[in-house]
Amino acid sequence: MTKRLRRPPAADLSGQAIATRLVHAGRGPGLAEGVVNPPVWRASTMLFDSCADLDAGNAAPDAGLYYGRRGSPTHWALEDALTALEPGAAGTKLFPSGVAAITTALLAVVKSGDHVLITDSAYEPTRLFANDILKRMGVTTQYFDPAIGAGIADMIRPETSVILLESPGSLTFEIQDIPAITAIARSRGVVTLIDNTWATPLRHQPLALGCDISIQALTKYVGGHSDLMMGSATATPALLPRLKAATYRLGHSVSPDDAALALRGLRTLAVRLDRQEASALTIARWLEGQDAVERVLHPALPSHPGHALWRRDFTGASGLFGFVLKRGSRQQLGALIDDLAHFGIGFSWGGFESLALPVKMDGCRSVTTLDYTGPIVRLSIGLEDPADLIADLAAGLARHEAQFA
Numbered sequence: 154m155t156k157r158l159r160r161p162p163a164a165d166l167s168g169q170a171i172a173t174r175l176v177h178a179g180r181g182p183g184l185a186e187g188v189v190n191p192p193v194w195r196a197s198t199m200l201f202d203s204c205a206d207l208d209a210g211n212a213a214p215d216a217g218l219y220y221g222r223r224g225s226p227t228h229w230a231l232e233d234a235l236t237a238l239e240p241g242a243a244g245t246k247l248f249p250s251g252v253a254a255i256t257t258a259l260l261a262v263v264k265s266g267d268h269v270l271i272t273d274s275a276y277e278p279t280r281l282f283a284n285d286i287l288k289r290m291g292v293t294t295q296y297f298d299p300a301i302g303a304g305i306a307d308m309i310r311p312e313t314s315v316i317l318l319e320s321p322g323s324l325t326f327e328i329q330d331i332p333a334i335t336a337i338a339r340s341r342g343v344v345t346l347i348d349n350t351w352a353t354p355l356r357h358q359p360l361a362l363g364c365d366i367s368i369q370a371l372t373k374y375v376g377g378h379s380d381l382m383m384g385s386a387t388a389t390p391a392l393l394p395r396l397k398a399a400t401y402r403l404g405h406s407v408s409p410d411d412a413a414l415a416l417r418g419l420r421t422l423a424v425r426l427d428r429q430e431a432s433a434l435t436i437a438r439w440l441e442g443q444d445a446v447e448r449v450l451h452p453a454l455p456s457h458p459g460h461a462l463w464r465r466d467f468t469g470a471s472g473l474f475g476f477v478l479k480r481g482s483r484q485q486l487g488a489l490i491d492d493l494a495h496f497g498i499g500f501s502w503g504g505f506e507s508l509a510l511p512v513k514m515d516g517c518r519s520v521t522t523l524d525y526t527g528p529i530v531r532l533s534i535g536l537e538d539p540a541d542l543i544a545d546l547a548a549g550l551a552r553h554e555a556q557f558a
Contacts, residue, residue: 156202156206157199157201157202157206157210157217157218157219158183158217158218159183159216160183160215160216160217160226161181161182161183161184161229163178163179163233163236163237164178164181164233164237166237167237167240171354171355171423172355172423174234174237174238175234175238175355175419175420175422176420178233178234178236178238179230179231179233179234179237179416180230184226184229184230184233185230190413190416190417191226191416193227193410193413194225194226194227194409195225195409195410196218196221196409197220197221198220198221199218199219199220199221215397221406222401222404222406223401224247224406225409227412227413227416228247228407228409230416231245231247231412231416231419232244232245232246232247232385233245234416235354235385235387235419236387238354238355238358239354239358239367239387240358240360240361241360241361241389242360242367242388242389243388243389243390244387244388244397245386246385246386246396246397246400246405247371247383247384247385247405247406247407247412248383248384248385248386248400248405248407249382249383249384249405249406249407250370250383250384251276251348251350251369251371251372251373251383251384252276252278252279252282252370252384253384254368254384254386255276255278255279255346255368255384256282257386257396257400257403257405258346258366258368258396258399259282259283259287259315259346260399260403261366261392261398261399262314262315262344262346262392262395263287263290263292263314263315264292264314265291265292266291266292266312267293267312267313267314268292268293268294268295268310268312268313268314269287269292269293269294269295269314269315269316269317270294270295270296270297270305270309270313270316270317271283271294271295271296271297271316271317272296272297272299272317272318272319272327272329273296273297273298273299273518273519273520273521274299274319274321274322274323274324274325274327274521275296275317275319275322275348276323276348277516277517279319279348280296280516280517280519293312295308296519296520296521297520298520298521299320299327299328299329299521300327300329300458301329301334302329302330302333302334303330303333303334303337305333305334305337305338306337306341309337309338313341313343314343314344315343315344315345315346316334316343316344316346317345317346317347318331318334318346318348318359318364319347320347320349320351320352320357321351321452321459321463323348323350323351323473324475324512324514324531325450325523326450326451326452326457326459326474326475327458327459328452328457328458328462328463328466329459329462331347331359331364331466332362332363332466335362335363335364336363338363339363344365344366344392345364345365346364346365346366346368347359347364347366347367347368348368348369348370349367349368349369350369350370350373350374350503351471351473352467352469352470352471353369353374353375353422353471354367354369355422355423355426355468355469356426356430356468356469356470356471357466357467357468360387360389362466365388365389365392366386366387366389366392366396367388368384368385368386368387369384369385369387370383370384371383371384371385371415371418372384372501373501373502373503374418374425374426374471375415375418375419375422375503376414376415377418377421377422377425377503377504377505378414378504378505379504379505379506380414381411381414381415383415425505425536426469426471426472428536429471429535430453430469430470430471432472432535432536432537432539432542433451433470433471433472433473433474433534434453434454434470435539435543436532436534436543436546437449437451437453437454437474437476438454439546440476440546441454441456443547443550444479445479445480445550445553446476446477446478446479447478447479447525447527448476448477449474449475449476450476450477451474451475452467452470452474453469453470471503472502472533472534472535473503473532473533473534474531474532474534475529475530475531475532476530476532477525477527477528477529478527478529478530478553479527480557481528481553481556481557482528483511483512483513483529485528485553485556486511486528486553487511488549488552488553488555488556489509489550489552489553490509490511490530490549492548492549492552493509493545493546493548493549494545495507495537495541495542495545496508496509496532496542496545496546497509498510501533504533504535505535505536506535506536506537507532507535507537507542508532508533508535509530509531509532509533510530510533511528511530512528512529512530514529
């Protein structure tokens, strides 16, 4: 037999631009020998040369091939590549969905009797997990205004263990003052987690702003082609051991085939995100000029309440935003959405195709209210020509307004 494959040290790409890191991270000796892409390693059982070799593996299971659930070079390559995108990161773990990444990160840091603070704009499955599973564990959840900033200090209790952020919110797109919140959290010994799916590390690097764990639904922009489900959590050195332990104890693993798809998507993320950002801004600016539209919910627009924070903390935007209509109800949005030619109707976002979703806010707020009452449409802008998407939306807005003629 040959010796078990050891996990190679990740290459130091810290001096490279992030687009360069996207191309080169997670490649090289031990991961891709003489080929461009790391091969797909499908394996559950890893073989040991001897009892002594087995004992060495037991002592350091993450140092090389150990068991399928601990990963293979395909998984290592993706983990290393994601870690290379986050200044201050010590490592990344992979999960079968973005929700699994969020819930595992929470379980890594909470215990019975703890108090958890969650932004009121959080992703609905995060809220459901907190209100159900964490509650049954004896963990108290309190929601806070996304605009609270340094005011979070007044909500931290002796038993507060974690603050969960999401900036911008994926339905209503509020921007949070991450540095203000993380500075207070660290001074009080509270862990901060953030869902960074909207921006990806290309547009926002939350660990550098003081967060402890940065989470993504790789299903979306990293995958980029609407054909895989996966999440990731990237942690600082202090939090990585706890994240690893929770991941293994909960039995999370991902398919090496899906990891290979995520790696492939990652390599083109920069060019796709540039195109989607530009197209989305073109469409958002056009929507601001439409009589039927009350407001556009896009942080990169000067009209957005969080625009100054976005300019300070982000290096760009993505292709997801919303808009509010002046009249009608959610039930009347079918006139706009149902006959769109270039927008699918569906959950998720970040793929090459555009999507339009009627937003349902029922049960999505606990302590804040919206200052608008019209129905909300969320758009995920893909890679189509923006002129075609604008023409499609113009026809849809005309159909919507015809209901009130």
